Amino acid sequence: MVLQKRLDYGFNGYQVPAIPRATRSARKRVPLRKRVEGNQISAFDLLATVAGTLLLDKESSPASNNSWNAEDQSAVEKNNVKEERQDGDQSLKLETCNVSELVPQTNDPNYSSRESPGLQNGNQFGVTSAISTSECLERLDSQKLINGKIKNEMGGLACKVETGPFVSRTPGDCVEPVSENKVLTDEELDRTNKASTGEVADKCPLEDPLVLDGKPPAVVSSDSSIKAPSFGEHDPFISFPVQQYDVNVVSRDDDEKSSGCTHPSPIREPFRSTPRIGDRRIRKILASRYWKVALRSKNATYSNYDENLKSGYCNRSTYKRLRSGRNFPFKKRKFLHYTSESNSDGGTISEGISDLPEKNINGKASILYSKMHGVTGESSSLADQRKSFNSRDPHVKLRIKSFRVPELFIEIPESATIGSLKRTVKEAVTAILGGGLCVGVLLQGKKVRDDNKTLLQTGISHDNQMDALGFSLEPNPSHASPSLCPGGSPLTLPHDIPLPLASLGEEANFLSDNSILIHEAAWFKCMELVSPGKYPANPGLVNQVTFHPSTEPCMPNVGNFIESNNDCTASPTDMFDKSTTESKALVAVPAMSVEALAAVPVHKKSKQSEVAQRRIRRPFSIAEVEALVQAVEKLGTGRWRDVKLRAFDNAKHRTYVDLKDKWKTLLHTARISPQQRRGEPVPQELLDKVLNAHTYWSQQQAKQQQQQLPESCLPHYNSTMIGSGRCDDDENILG
DNA sequence: TTTAGGG
DNA sequence: CCCTAAA
Secondary structure (H helix, E strand, C coil): CCCCCEEEEEECCCCCCCCCHHHHHHHHHCCCCCCCCCCHHHHHHHHHHHHHHHHHHHHHCCCCCCCCCHHHHHHHHCCECCCCCCCCCCCCEEEECCCCCCCCCCCCHHHHHCCCHHHHCCCCCCCCCCCECHHHHHHHHHCEEECCEEECHHHHCCEEEECHHHHCCCCCCCCCCCCCCCCCCHHHHHHHHHHHHHHHHHHCCCCCHHHHHCCCCCCCCCCCCCCCCCHHHHCCCCCECCCCCCEEEEECCCCCCCCCCCECCCCCCCCCCCCCHHHHHHHHHHHHHHHHHHHHCCCHHHHHHHHHHHHHHCCHHHHHHHHHCCCCCCCECCCCCECCCHHHHCCCCCECCCCCCCCCCCCCCCCCEHHHHCECCCCHHHHHHHHHCCCCCCCEEEEECCCCCCCEEEEEECCCCHHHHHHHHHHHHHHHHCCCEEEEEEECCEECCCCCCCHHHHCCCCCCCCCCEEEEEEECCCCCCCCCCCCCCCCCCCCCCCCHHHHHHHHEEECCCCCEEEEHHHHHHHHHHHCCCCCCCCCCCCCEEEECCCCCCCCCHHHHHHHCCCCHHHCCCCCCCCCHHHCCCCCCCCCCCHHHHHCCCCCCCCCHHHHHHCCCCCCCCHHHHHHHHHHHHHHCCCCHHHHHHHHCCCCCCCCHHHHHHHHHHHHHHHHCCHHHCCCCCCCHHHHHHHHHHHHHHHHHHHHHHHHHHHHHHCCCCCHHHCCCCCCCCCCCCCC
C-alpha cells in the first residue's frame, strides 16, 4: 500500500554510472518516475521560476561597484554582432546552450498502474523536469576544432551570456547563492514566483538566438562519434540543457597585444533541438548562476581579472537595460578567433589569440591574461617548453564560453507544497552551483584522464589538428559547498546537528579521496536531519550520493578547478562514454557542514577518478545469498538476467553481472576450506546448495549440448523441448 | 544487452 | 566490482 507517492524531478544533464544497465532495463519495465503529462510546461515553468529566483533575487540585491565598460555595453546591445570584437579585457563571455527539450518519459502501463488515480488522470503534478541534459553533453562533445576553429554546433542556438550582473560581487563577498542562504517561506516563494513568472519572462526573455540571428536551428554535426542522446526513451525526464560551453582553442599570436584574430568565423551548424523559452530561462539562469560562483571564487591570482569582470558587469542599470532590452544579455557575439577565414576549413590550426584566460589543464600550463591585463602569467614550465619549441609559440589558448550545469535529481513527496518544491529545487541547484564542481577535459570526445600529461603530449597544441577540445563541469568530489559562507547554503547542516554519518554504518563509505560516499538511504538520513520530513526515507531513484568534506570553507572553488592539479576528470561520469550516457544520474551534492565532514578522518590525495566512479562495495547479505541460490537452483547458472529479475528485481544496485560474480565467489567459497573463507560466513547449507546447483546445471548444460549435436541431424525435433534450462522459470529442478 | 570470464 | 570480448 502506497502511503505516499513521491515525485521525481530529474535534472537530467549530468550522468552518473550509478545505475547499472540491468537496473536500468528493469526500470524501464517499471518506471519509477512519473510521466510527463500535459502540465509539463507549467511545471517546467515552475522550475524555471524557481531557478529564476535564484538569480533574480540575487541580482536585485545591491550590485557592487562597477563601471561597465561602455564598449561592452554597446556590444551587448548589438546582439547580432557579427564582427569579432577586441574585447579581451572587457568581459567574460559566456555562451549558453539555448536548446532544450521536454522529453516525456515513456508511457508504461506498469508504471501508471502504480500511480494514484489522481495521478493517472493527469492531475498529478507529474513533472519530471530536467535541467541540462545528456544531449547537451553530447553536443559538447560535438564541438570540433577543425582547422583552427571549433565548430560549435551549439553556436546556432547558443546565446551569449554576459555574466555581468551575476558576477557583481565585491571581493570580500562570499559565495552566497542568491536567496538560497535562507529558506524562503512559502509566502516568499510565492511572491518570488509571481515576480519570476512575470518579470523574469519579460526581463529575461532569453531570446532564442535563432531569432536573433535569423538563422535556422543548428544541428549536431555529422560526426558519427557523437551519438544523439536518447534520454527520453528510457529515462522519464524532461531534459533540457542548462548550459553549453564553448571552447575556443587558438594558438597565441605573436602579438599578444592584439586580442586575437579578428576574423569572425560564423560557421556554425544548425542545431536540431527546438528551444523552449522556459528552459532557456532556467538554463540561462543556472548558467549565470554557475558563472557567478565560478568567477567569484577565482583565487587571488586572478583578482584583477575578477575585478575586471565585475566592473564590466556589475552595473545594475546596464543589467536592467539588458534584461528589458530585446536582446537581453544573451547577445550574440563571436568568440572564435581565426587568423583567416580561408584557414578555417583546411590546413592547420590557424593562429589566433584568445583574450580569455586559459584553462589550466594539468596545472602546468599558464593562464594568460596578457591580453587582458598585460599579465603574462606564463609559468616557468611553459617557458621551458617554449625554449624547446622556440620555432612556434607553445601556448594554447582556450576560451570557454559557457558551461552547462550538471544534472541533479530531485525527489519530493506529492504532498509537498509548491513552495517546498521550489525550495527543494533551489537547494539542489544551489548545492550544485555552490561549488561542488570539477572540470573534466575532453579531447576528441574522450576524457583526458591523465592529469600529468602536458598539453602537448595530449595533443592540445596550437599546431596540432585539434579535434573537439572540451571541458565539462561535473560535481566535484573534492569540493564542498561553501557552507561556511555567511548565510550559508540552505542545504548546510546546522552546526548543532550531530554528524549523522556515524549512524550510517555501512551505508557510508569513506573514500581515500577525502570524500564520503554514502548510499541513498544514508543520504536521506542525513537530509532528514537537515530538514526533517523533507527527505523521505525511501529515495527510490537515487542510488548514491557523495559527500565531500572540504577543508576549505569558503573556498575559491573555481579557482581550484582552474588551477588544480587534481584529477578533475574523476567525476562519477564519463559523459562521453557511450554506455554511460544512459546511466542514471544522481547528483545532489548537499552542502553538509564542513565541520561535520571535516571531522571524518579521511586522507586526502588520491586518484579521485577511480574512487569516484567505482561503485560502492555492498556485500551480499545472507538473505541475498539465499535468494540468489534459490533463483539459480531454479533457473540455472547461465541466466543471470532472469535471476536478477526473479530474485533481485527490486535491488537496484544488484546487476545481473553482480549476481553472476557473486555466484562465482560463492562457488569458490564453497570449494575452499572453511578456514580459508573470509568475510561474513555463509551457512554451509547454502554453500552446499551452491555446489549442488552448480553441479546439476553443469550437467544439464552438458546434456543439452550433447542433445543439440544429434539434433542437427534430426531436424524434426523441436529444439525447445530439449533441455530444461530455458523452459520454465517456475520449474524447480533441484526440488 | 546479456553472457562469460579474466582482472 | 570492474572490464570487455563475444554473442
